[in-house]
Amino acid sequence: xxxxxxxxxxxxxxxxxxxxxxxxxxxxxxxxxxxxxxxxxxxxxxxxxxxxxxxxxxxxxxxxxxxxxxxxxxxxxxxxxxxxxxxxxxxxxxxxxxxxxxxxxxxxxxxxxxxxxxxxxxxxxxxxxxxxxxxxxxxxxxxxxxxxxxxxxxxxxxxxxxxxxxxxxxxxxxxxxxxxxxxxxxxxxxxxxxxxxxxxxxxxxxxxxxxxxxxxxxxxxxxxxxxxxxxxxxxxxxxxxxxxxxxxxxxxxxxxxxxxxxxxxxxxxxxxxxxxxxxxxxxxxxxxxxxxxxxxxxxxxxxxxxxxxxxxxxxxxxxxxxxxxxxxxxxxxxxxxxxxxxxxxxxxxxxxxxxxxxxxxxxxxxxxxxxxxxxxxxxxxxxxxxxxxxxxxxxxxxxxxxxxxxxxxxxxxxxxxx
Ligand SMILES: Cc1cc2nc3c(=O)[nH]c(=O)nc-3n(C[C@H](O)[C@H](O)[C@H](O)COP(=O)(O)O)c2cc1C
Numbered sequence: 001x002x003x004x005x006x007x008x009x010x011x012x013x014x015x016x017x018x019x020x021x022x023x024x025x026x027x028x029x030x031x032x033x034x035x036x037x038x039x040x041x042x043x044x045x046x047x048x049x050x051x052x053x054x055x056x057x058x059x060x061x062x063x064x065x066x067x068x069x070x071x072x073x074x075x076x077x078x079x080x081x082x083x084x085x086x087x088x089x090x091x092x093x094x095x096x097x098x099x100x101x102x103x104x105x106x107x108x109x110x111x112x113x114x115x116x117x118x119x120x121x122x123x124x125x126x127x128x129x130x131x132x133x134x135x136x137x138x139x140x141x142x143x144x145x146x147x148x149x150x151x152x153x154x155x156x157x158x159x160x161x162x163x164x165x166x167x168x169x170x171x172x173x174x175x176x177x178x179x180x181x182x183x184x185x186x187x188x189x190x191x192x193x194x195x196x197x198x199x200x201x202x203x204x205x206x207x208x209x210x211x212x213x214x215x216x217x218x219x220x221x222x223x224x225x226x227x228x229x230x231x232x233x234x235x236x237x238x239x240x241x242x243x244x245x246x247x248x249x250x251x252x253x254x255x256x257x258x259x260x261x262x263x264x265x266x267x268x269x270x271x272x273x274x275x276x277x278x279x280x281x282x283x284x285x286x287x288x289x290x291x292x293x294x295x296x297x298x299x300x301x302x303x304x305x306x307x308x309x310x311x312x313x314x315x316x317x318x319x320x321x322x323x324x325x326x327x328x329x330x331x332x333x334x335x336x337x338x339x340x341x342x343x344x345x346x347x348x349x350x351x352x353x354x355x356x357x358x359x360x361x362x363x364x365x366x367x368x369x370x371x372x373x374x375x376x377x378x379x380x381x382x383x384x385x386x387x388x389x390x391x392x393x394x395x396x397x398x399x400x401x402x403x404x405x406x407x408x409x410x411x412x413x414x415x416x417x418x
Pocket of ligand 1: 023024025026048049075076077079080081082108135138175201202203230231232233235260261262263281282283284285
């Protein structure tokens with residue numbers, strides 16, 4: 001396909017050939033990995049968080065949540081920051097910047113006090129970082145002076161951001177924790193300290209499974225386990241919610257955001273862009289499927305843009321934001337009664353079972369044909385559409401006005417393609 005669209009974007013004044021970056025994690029913690037991801041087409045990385053000393057990690061350190069018929073949807077890790085000291089990481093970053101001058105080297109850093117933040121900011125800038133990302137958000141640090149405990153304390157976020165700004169001349173991004181009800185509060189503190197942007201989200205505190213063999217959490221570390229970070233497809237809804245809340249806050253609306261959390265496909269990427277993200281970061285789907293997923297993400301994004309007549313990313317970044325409104329402002333005048341398409345229905349009966357046991361008992365199964373029939377009891381909740389295993393077999397049908405409401409134009413979603 002001839003290129004009529006431009007996937008490049010200037011993020012914080014740094015030219016990125018595309019918005020797809022690896023997020024700080026084991027997917028980008030040494031020279032060989034990052035060289036490979038650059039060769040395969042990623043626009044940049046946020047290098048695995050560099051601390052002063054290497055971490056002492058536990059084993060095993062991963063667990064997951066599964067649904068039948070698919071890989072895992074959610075992933076838990078008990079890993080901290082880099083296992084190497086800052087000097088070793090600085091050398092790797094220096095080599096990568098020299099060998100890949102057009103790729104973007106973001107470097108994630110984390111200190112335990114002002115001196116450490118200052119040293120890391122100075123040394124990573126000297127090593128060639130194009131941007132610094134401040135890790136205020138790892139939820140499983142063994143020191144409470146680091147990670148999400150800091151990210152939940154606006155005063156510390158502001159103080160450490162200011163120290164970093166005083167010790168670097170490259171853009172500074174504060175990476176926020178979702179283990180908080182209002183991310184806007186520490187985000188504003190970061191901006192007050194001089195942050196140029198926010199990245200969101202880091203992982204969500206979790207216990208994925210209890211091991212029935214050892215009567216403990218998973219993963220089992222010598223019979224014990226810990227609360228720690230959850231990521232992957234399962235966290236995308238939470239990541240999108242935080243992104244929207246940041247972009248809809250009047251004081252933060254103009255602060256650029258790098259979107260993270262459950263990005264697996266080009267559709268996920270477009271969703272983050274439509275809610276205002278200017279840069280996209282990925283870890284868990286790379287851990288599951290490898291660096292090559294970037295090829296599909298770039299192709300899909302390009303086709304989406306061609307189909308919609310967008311020539312640059314900025315043509316549609318943030319375009320969905322005006323359509324996210326408070327619950328109390330939603331139009332509640334009507335019910336959209338679903339339509340079951342006989343030609344696609346496989347007569348499995350799942351719509352009727354869910355509607356009877358979990359809905360409004362509005363679907364009957366025709367005795368001889370097993371055909372589902374929607375009755376007058378339907379309230380238009382669309383549980384049937386959500387549980388139907390055949391894409392497109394149940395779609396929104398007709399509008400039924402509630403008594404006393406005045407009919408007006410209504411926008412309806414007609415196609416469900418995933
Ligand atoms: C194994 C693992 C290690 C991680 N290490 C870091 C880290 O060192 N620094 C950091 O800022 N985030 C770290 N993260 C968080 C990711 O960068 C990312 O914010 C989170 O996983 C959500 O994105 P995802 O759903 O694409 O994985 C780590 C995540 C995982 C799964």
